[in-house]
Amino acid sequence: MGQKKGHPLIILVVIGTVLSTIISICGKNGIYAGYNYDFKSAPVLSLMFRGFSEGKMPWEILTMGINEGQNDAVENSISGNGISGNSVSGNSVSDNSILDIEQGLDESTIADSSSEADSSDLISTYSLESVDADYFNDALFIGDSRTVGLSEYCEELDQRATFYAKVSLTIYKVLDTPLVETEEGDDITIDEALQQNQFGKIYIMIGLNEIGTGNTEYFAEAYQKVINRIRELQPEAIIYIQGIMHVTADKSNSDEYVNNDNINERNEAISQIADNINIFYLDMNSSVDDENGDLIKDLSFDDIHLKAPAYERWYNYLKENGIKK
Amino acid sequence: MAAGSLVFYAIADFNFIWLLIAATIFNYVLANSIFERKKEYLIISICFDIMLLLICKIFGQAYIKGFLPIGISFYTFKMISYQIDIYKGIISEKPDFIRTITYFIMFPQITSGPIMRYNVFCENTLLDNNEDKKGWKDNFSYYFDQIEDGLRYFIMGLSMKVLIADHLAMGWKEIGTIGYSSVSTPLSWFGAVIYSLNLYFDFWGYSLMAAGIGVMIGFPFVINFDHPYSSKSVAEFYRRWHITLGSWFKDYVYIPLGGSRQGKGKTIRNLFMVWVITGFWHGVTFNFILWGGILFLLICIEKFILGKLNVAGKIIGRLNVLVLIPITWVIFAISNASDLISYLGRMFPFFGIGESINYLDISKFVGNYGCYVIAGLLLLIPTFYDYINKNRKNTIFSIVFLGLFWICVYSMSNAVGNPFMYLRF
Numbered sequence: 001m002g003q004k005k006g007h008p009l010i011i012l013v014v015i016g017t018v019l020s021t022i023i024s025i026c027g028k029n030g031i032y033a034g035y036n037y038d039f040k041s042a043p044v045l046s047l048m049f050r051g052f053s054e055g056k057m058p059w060e061i062l063t064m065g066i067n068e069g070q071n072d073a074v075e076n077s078i079s080g081n082g083i084s085g086n087s088v089s090g091n092s093v094s095d096n097s098i099l100d101i102e103q104g105l106d107e108s109t110i111a112d113s114s115s116e117a118d119s120s121d122l123i124s125t126y127s128l129e130s131v132d133a134d135y136f137n138d139a140l141f142i143g144d145s146r147t148v149g150l151s152e153y154c155e156e157l158d159q160r161a162t163f164y165a166k167v168s169l170t171i172y173k174v175l176d177t178p179l180v181e182t183e184e185g186d187d188i189t190i191d192e193a194l195q196q197n198q199f200g201k202i203y204i205m206i207g208l209n210e211i212g213t214g215n216t217e218y219f220a221e222a223y224q225k226v227i228n229r230i231r232e233l234q235p236e237a238i239i240y241i242q243g244i245m246h247v248t249a250d251k252s253n254s255d256e257y258v259n260n261d262n263i264n265e266r267n268e269a270i271s272q273i274a275d276n277i278n279i280f281y282l283d284m285n286s287s288v289d290d291e292n293g294d295l296i297k298d299l300s301f302d303d304i305h306l307k308a309p310a311y312e313r314w315y316n317y318l319k320e321n322g323i324k325k
Numbered sequence: 326m327a328a329g330s331l332v333f334y335a336i337a338d339f340n341f342i343w344l345l346i347a348a349t350i351f352n353y354v355l356a357n358s359i360f361e362r363k364k365e366y367l368i369i370s371i372c373f374d375i376m377l378l379l380i381c382k383i384f385g386q387a388y389i390k391g392f393l394p395i396g397i398s399f400y401t402f403k404m405i406s407y408q409i410d411i412y413k414g415i416i417s418e419k420p421d422f423i424r425t426i427t428y429f430i431m432f433p434q435i436t437s438g439p440i441m442r443y444n445v446f447c448e449n450t451l452l453d454n455n456e457d458k459k460g461w462k463d464n465f466s467y468y469f470d471q472i473e474d475g476l477r478y479f480i481m482g483l484s485m486k487v488l489i490a491d492h493l494a495m496g497w498k499e500i501g502t503i504g505y506s507s508v509s510t511p512l513s514w515f516g517a518v519i520y521s522l523n524l525y526f527d528f529w530g531y532s533l534m535a536a537g538i539g540v541m542i543g544f545p546f547v548i549n550f551d552h553p554y555s556s557k558s559v560a561e562f563y564r565r566w567h568i569t570l571g572s573w574f575k576d577y578v579y580i581p582l583g584g585s586r587q588g589k590g591k592t593i594r595n596l597f598m599v600w601v602i603t604g605f606w607h608g609v610t611f612n613f614i615l616w617g618g619i620l621f622l623l624i625c626i627e628k629f630i631l632g633k634l635n636v637a638g639k640i641i642g643r644l645n646v647l648v649l650i651p652i653t654w655v656i657f658a659i660s661n662a663s664d665l666i667s668y669l670g671r672m673f674p675f676f677g678i679g680e681s682i683n684y685l686d687i688s689k690f691v692g693n694y695g696c697y698v699i700a701g702l703l704l705l706i707p708t709f710y711d712y713i714n715k716n717r718k719n720t721i722f723s724i725v726f727l728g729l730f731w732i733c734v735y736s737m738s739n740a741v742g743n744p745f746m747y748l749r750f
Contacts, residue, residue: 007469007470007472007473008720008723008727009473009476009477009723009726009727010469010472010473010476012727013476013727013730016731042737042738045734045738046734046737046738047738048738049734049735049738049739050738050739052735053735053739152683152686152689153503153507153681153683155683301501301502301503301504302498302501302502305502307502307503307504307507308503308504308506308507308680308681308682308683309504309506309507309680309681311681312681
């Protein structure tokens with residue numbers, strides 16, 4: 001362990017800085033094109049390191065054409081359109097398809113067939129009613145950290161239901177992330193787990209981690225695919241699509257992406273996936289919102305997650321709003 | 326360097342740069358008279374600096390959020406020490422303007438210290454020792470030695486901050502997310518450890534980075550933390566924690582008040598003054614005053630009771646450092662009274678405080694943050710750090726530092742690009 005002469009540390013730091021800057025500049029419009037980069041918040045070389053975390057190696061610049069990069073960009077880019085304030089309040093969305101449902105779930109009845117799509121007898125007259133704790137014995141919950149919280153701080157539910165939930169889960173990776181622990185101790189994906197186990201009800205709440213990724217259309221498409229796949233694997237289960245829970249006003253007013261306008265827009269889009277026959281849309285926000293439609297400040301420490309005692313509200317909402325067939 | 330520092334400050338806080346410049350010029354003008362031992366000017370300058378700090382603190386926290394010029398707590402303290410040192414003759418040469426302004430606003434220290442003294446500042450080897458060196462080549466090599474060594478300290482500090490403290494900060498935040506009244510008792514204690522280590526490595530890491538940059542530009546290495554957790558008493562802890570602040574209080578508050586040489590009553594009074602002001606300096610909310618008050622009590626108990634017990638006193642002293650200090654940090658961390666009561670109520674679950682508790686939460690936290698806590702605890706052992714420090718110029722350590730540097734860059738790049746990295750839902 002001799003003491004080396006010269007100044008290897010500075011030299012290598014400088015070389016590394018120059019190299020990574022060059023690579024980042026070269027890839028800026030290529031493989032890193034999708035990253036929203038702001039020169040004020042970080043030096044350009046940060047692009048290369050962000051690439052690493054997604055498994056994009058610098059030498060891919062050489063092999064990857066610009067076009068490919070731009071396809072990627074679509075996936076990564078932030079939706080710029082339609083974040084405006086068009087609210088998704090209680091008015092019905094009356095287009096023409098059979099998939100349409102009323103939004104007014106606060107009254108805890110799903111629109112019966114009073115909409116114009118009467119022609120079809122398929123429209124259900126199921127209404128939401130209160131259920132007891134054992135209703136959840138054959139229920140599965142899929143979701144991100146908020147659902148993790150529900151499992152951790154709602155003992156009555158946790159003892160009965162199954163949870164396939166993980167922090168930072170997104171709709172794009174929900175079925176392919178190995179997160180379900182088997183009896184042998186392996187981790188398998190939700191897709192695999194749903195092939196092995198059947199459930200009576202499947203509740204899903206997901207969509208906040210990816211709120212800055214893609215646009216609403218892209219998100220809803222991915223959501224539809226996931227629901228289709230679950231439907232295929234679990235033909236008998238009632239599927240509940242849960243609207244994404246709101247954030248507090250503080251967060252909503254200060255964050256470009258994570259705000260309630262965006263959440264409402266996406267909730268509106270995924271609510272369209274429900275068919276009211278065996279896929280239903282539930283919006284638990286009424287149980288945790290203040291009069292302005294923001295998450296009540298006192299219920300959250302970080303403006304995003306519920307504090308432990310507040311999970312009870314969510315659970316009670318689910319108990320009040322079940323479908324019995 | 327003065328110009329560079331001004332630009333640095335302007336980028337960080339453009340709105341208040343006029344205040345910094347005005348205070349600097351005002352202090353410099355007065356310093357000329359203070360150098361001639363005119364006491365009234367000394368009093369004026371100290372009153373001015375204290376008022377400036379007080380007004381900003383009170384306004385910043387009580388009335389207008391954000392009315393707190395960056396680094397105000399640090400540069401006003403530097404100004405006070407500068408004036409007193411001039412008056413006492415510790416600064417022997419009449420300071421020139423450029424040096425004064427550079428000293429007040431030098432960029433590595435302006436935001437959070439360390440509070441370097443002016444006479445230490447003047448020991449800059451790059452500025453002064455040029456004449457001793459022969460020729461350009463020697464100087465060149467010497468500069469690079471300095472930069473290389475400063476870089477080592479900088480990387481050590483950066484790693485502590487980015488790889489340890491920032492992760493522990495996530496853990497502390499996650500405890501808040503659960504809600505202070507809903508953590509299990511083991512988790513509340515683990516949380517106290519997480520927060521204590523977070524604070525320590527955040528601050529020690531920052532201080533090492535600042536000291537490292539100082540070394541790069543020729544200043545002596547400023548020791549701001551000297552293994553406080555290996556102390557034998559709370560009093561010793563604070564002689565080794567944020568040393569430049571502690572010694573500032575000792576030299577400019579405690580000793581001028583009479584220190585500990587004027588009887589028990591006055592000693593207690595002086596300690597009380599120091600700790601209330603220290604609490605106040607950290608923030609105007611009640612928890613900082615409470616924090617300062619508790620430390621005052623602990624130090625008094627040590628001085629007048631434990632000091633008389635031999636072996637038992639030493640054991641209790643160590644326990645105080647390792648058990649009571651983390652509790653005082655919890656008080657330091659939580660500014661809301663009812664939240665603080667909830668948290669302490671969970672640490673000492675005899676009062677029936679608590680709701681919706683998941684008693685298995687501790688295992689999740691140990692799993693997620695255990696490795697950072699262990700890394701932090703290892704670095705608390707003085708021999709461990711000293712070994713690294715002593716061998717820092719070895720090839721193997723150079724490779725380690727280089728690796729750490731790029732890991733930190735990786736981590737920071739992703740934190741910036743992805744706002745959710747430190748906050749994933």
